[in-house]
Amino acid sequence: MRKWFLLILLLTLPLPEVLAETPEEKGLAIAVEADRRDTGWLDQQSDLLMILRNKHGEESTRALRIRTKEVEGDGDKSLTVFDTPRDVKGTALLSYTHALKPDDQWLYLPALKRVKRITSANKSGPFVGSEFAYEDLTSQEVEKYRYKWLRDETLGGREVFTVEQYPVYKHSGYTRRIVWIDKKMYRPLKIEFYDRKNALLKTLTFLHYQSYLDQYWRPDRMDMVNHQTGKHTALLWANYRFKNGFTDRTFDRNSLKRAR
Amino acid sequence: MNLSWRRLFAVLITLAIGGALPCAASGEWDFSGVVFGEVRTFPEKPRFASQANTTFSPSLVIQPELVYEWNDRRDRVTIEPFLRLDAHDDHRTHADLREASWLHQADDWDLVVGISKVFWGVTESRHLVDIINQTDQVEDIDIEDKLGQPMVNLNLIQDWGTVSLFVLPGFRERTFPDDDARLRGLLPVDVNHPSFESDAEGLHVDYAARWAHTVDEWDIGVAHFYGTTRQPFFRRSTRPSGQMVFIPRYDLIHQTSLDLQYTTGAWLWKLEAIVRSGHGDPFFASVAGFEYTFFQIFESTADLGVLAEYQYDGRDLGAAPFTLNDDDFFIGARVTLNDEQDTALLAGTIIDRNVGSVLLFVEAERRLSGHWKLEVESRLFPYVPYDDLAAGFRNDGFITTRLSYFF
Numbered sequence: 001m002r003k004w005f006l007l008i009l010l011l012t013l014p015l016p017e018v019l020a021e022t023p024e025e026k027g028l029a030i031a032v033e034a035d036r037r038d039t040g041w042l043d044q045q046s047d048l049l050m051i052l053r054n055k056h057g058e059e060s061t062r063a064l065r066i067r068t069k070e071v072e073g074d075g076d077k078s079l080t081v082f083d084t085p086r087d088v089k090g091t092a093l094l095s096y097t098h099a100l101k102p103d104d105q106w107l108y109l110p111a112l113k114r115v116k117r118i119t120s121a122n123k124s125g126p127f128v129g130s131e132f133a134y135e136d137l138t139s140q141e142v143e144k145y146r147y148k149w150l151r152d153e154t155l156g157g158r159e160v161f162t163v164e165q166y167p168v169y170k171h172s173g174y175t176r177r178i179v180w181i182d183k184k185m186y187r188p189l190k191i192e193f194y195d196r197k198n199a200l201l202k203t204l205t206f207l208h209y210q211s212y213l214d215q216y217w218r219p220d221r222m223d224m225v226n227h228q229t230g231k232h233t234a235l236l237w238a239n240y241r242f243k244n245g246f247t248d249r250t251f252d253r254n255s256l257k258r259a260r
Numbered sequence: 261m262n263l264s265w266r267r268l269f270a271v272l273i274t275l276a277i278g279g280a281l282p283c284a285a286s287g288e289w290d291f292s293g294v295v296f297g298e299v300r301t302f303p304e305k306p307r308f309a310s311q312a313n314t315t316f317s318p319s320l321v322i323q324p325e326l327v328y329e330w331n332d333r334r335d336r337v338t339i340e341p342f343l344r345l346d347a348h349d350d351h352r353t354h355a356d357l358r359e360a361s362w363l364h365q366a367d368d369w370d371l372v373v374g375i376s377k378v379f380w381g382v383t384e385s386r387h388l389v390d391i392i393n394q395t396d397q398v399e400d401i402d403i404e405d406k407l408g409q410p411m412v413n414l415n416l417i418q419d420w421g422t423v424s425l426f427v428l429p430g431f432r433e434r435t436f437p438d439d440d441a442r443l444r445g446l447l448p449v450d451v452n453h454p455s456f457e458s459d460a461e462g463l464h465v466d467y468a469a470r471w472a473h474t475v476d477e478w479d480i481g482v483a484h485f486y487g488t489t490r491q492p493f494f495r496r497s498t499r500p501s502g503q504m505v506f507i508p509r510y511d512l513i514h515q516t517s518l519d520l521q522y523t524t525g526a527w528l529w530k531l532e533a534i535v536r537s538g539h540g541d542p543f544f545a546s547v548a549g550f551e552y553t554f555f556q557i558f559e560s561t562a563d564l565g566v567l568a569e570y571q572y573d574g575r576d577l578g579a580a581p582f583t584l585n586d587d588d589f590f591i592g593a594r595v596t597l598n599d600e601q602d603t604a605l606l607a608g609t610i611i612d613r614n615v616g617s618v619l620l621f622v623e624a625e626r627r628l629s630g631h632w633k634l635e636v637e638s639r640l641f642p643y644v645p646y647d648d649l650a651a652g653f654r655n656d657g658f659i660t661t662r663l664s665y666f667f
Contacts (some may be wrong), residue, residue: 087666089292114379119527119528260329
């Protein structure tokens, strides 16, 4: 699919110099460029601390470790292992993500030593009780959305493209997202999510981007606020490591039992 | 108790730790586990006069886990003892090594040596294919609790699937409640005088092999087991005291199995099937069904799963261990709230098509904090005819309330 988009891009890119580029074309071009710039990292692993806060201010946390492998022409593969809460320690989730069809997911339950293939048609469901849906956390493939550039503006002193995105996946929980993309990094600074009734549901803010391998930008922190429930989830990322030499074996169903 | 498997275990652990020590400086320790208190409530009086009339039965469990990893996490030793102290059932007061194993991982293979646990299968209402570990039946009648099994297990991971080979020295006998305990069944089981088909008795070495693979939406497993049956046949006998008892008899069996799951959209289609020989004529048994999930019901974050399975078992009850799952329907519902507390509820009923007996069960759980969890489980027998195989349990429906602390 990526090749196909590059072809489209090659065909369409010279045209805007001559003809006026439509907002849809410009939105797509920004997404393709963002995807191009975030290609080639091969694999990464990181530690994630999730802090969930309800509207009464009560907090709970989850600590997990995520390994991801870049897959050309499809969604990425990932293996997530939980360290806390303690009752789910060792629970592992293996995902082969896909842009337009349900992901393949297997869950490992350490108490039973059981690997279960689970249904993942519902990408809009909450991830471990947080304000992040599965679809908010999986890899951002170009073909997951249709695009429309809205405007260029500044956000917090940074030059951004503001682009509206419409999910293609029919079971998405959103009608649209508005994304503020930093012009230097080609990474999002803020995303607004609109629910199936087109009402503002959530706002996600990305903080403290760092560059890895001089090329790949990753935030240290992501804050999601749910405007309808007053709940909040912060993701604190640490220990990003790239090019670990992960193979398909690292993301084999067998790897779940061995993950820890 | 036989000492042989303990000796074997001692050898294996010595080997494992011997391998570990030279590298100990570079490794990583991890200590965790769970302690829980539970109360089993039996609303009805026991059916048999020889059973103690306990209504509330408390017990305490401690299950720590010590893990040592080294060699860039390619080697791991896991030690997981288990101890339960039960106020009323002397057999339920027991200790076990759930895990005492060394795992070595390479790119295309891994090896497990020691005491470990392995689960096979896909269905929910009956675990037909799962055979490596013995059931720790004093824990619960759902046969999901397992005793640690000594093994050498080599897994070969290939593009065409994973081949798992098992050598299983040291047979574990099934645990059964004490003579006067609730849930002991029609007659007490005389666990001190088991009989075996093999002359080697509990020393018979069992073997198993399995191939498992995923092809798109299909997850498939094919396995064969040769060795001592995990479920014994009950032979009636009389003690010198005149007390009628069941004597467990462990036959040598061959079991070939298939487990299959097809995952599409919100559907999970599941099949488990076995052919077993060794208890009388060879027989076929199967569990097949589905789970369908309704997502985000009533505009909430909760999901509702609907489960239905059919159980068939063609065994000859005159020669093979008894089963309640010969011609039964299972219908169930699973509610997961997807909230911060991971609140979940599974409720179901298993109905026998021939005699109409009904088993009801409910399992609910909710995390209370980062360390505490509350669970309530109930198994009830609202209708069991007196001549049904389940009749021994008909007054022993119970509700378990469990509070766990994870560390």
